[in-house]
Amino acid sequence: MAEYSAYTDQELVALLKQGNTVAFAEIFERYYPLLYSHAYNKLRSREDAMDIVQDVFVKLWNRHQRLEEMPNFTGYLYTMLRNTVLSFIYRQKTVSDYASQFEKFQEEGEASTDHRIRESQLRLIIETEIAALPPRMREVFELRRNEYLSNKEIAEKLGISEQTVEVQMKKAKKQLREKLGLLFFFMYFL
Known part of the structure; x- marks a missing residue:
């Protein structure tokens, strides 16, 4: 890879466009x-900054065939980063707003129509994310959540190993945490 370090951004983008x-x-x-560094300065969270930058590079790879010649590749990457950070902040604010409303609802103990609607929306968002899990992962997750089966019972029912069940559960929880936010996840499942 040492030879590529001498390439200009434009040369690298041209090669990237070809799938290099x-x-x-x-x-x-x-x-x-x-x-x-830029993401960390905005978010003040190493983990979130790493996730955001990883998302930027995933987006770059997913778009590599559609890249056009650009005189300011650095600016392009920073724009992608800025948009990804803003989207992340917006999602976090939305999750935080829902969490605040849900907490308030629990404290008040009154089930007003507005709160019921929000709770329903929250449940719909969660169910949508669960439905988006890969089929086997979703099946394992739902057997645990809905039927309260143990790893052994799920493994027997699906004809897979207990270790596979455990791995699928961990992956499902991780994906849901990433999509819904940690607070959101704990509110619903604990």
Whole structure:
């Protein structure tokens, strides 16, 4: 990869557009520290900053065939980062708003129509994310959540190993935490 380090951004983008993974790796090595630093300064969370920068590079790879020649590739990456950070902040605010409303509802003990609607919306969002899980992962998750089966019972029912059940549950919880936010997840499942 040492030879790629001498390439300009434009040369790397041209190679990336052709699906060159070494060019992508060079772009990653070149820009990850800068993008991470910028994201961390905005979010003040190492984990969130790492996730955001990873999302930027995933988006870049997913768009690599549609990339056009651009004189300011750095600006393009920073724009992607800014938009991803803003989207993340908006999602966090939305989750926080829902969590606040749900807490208030529990404290008041009154089930007003507005609160019921919000609770219903919250449940719908959660169910939508569960439905978006890969089929086997969703099946394992729902057997645990809805039928309260143990890993052993799920393994027997599906004809898979207990370890596979455990791995699928961990992956499902991780995906849901990433999509819904940690607070959101604990509110609903604990």
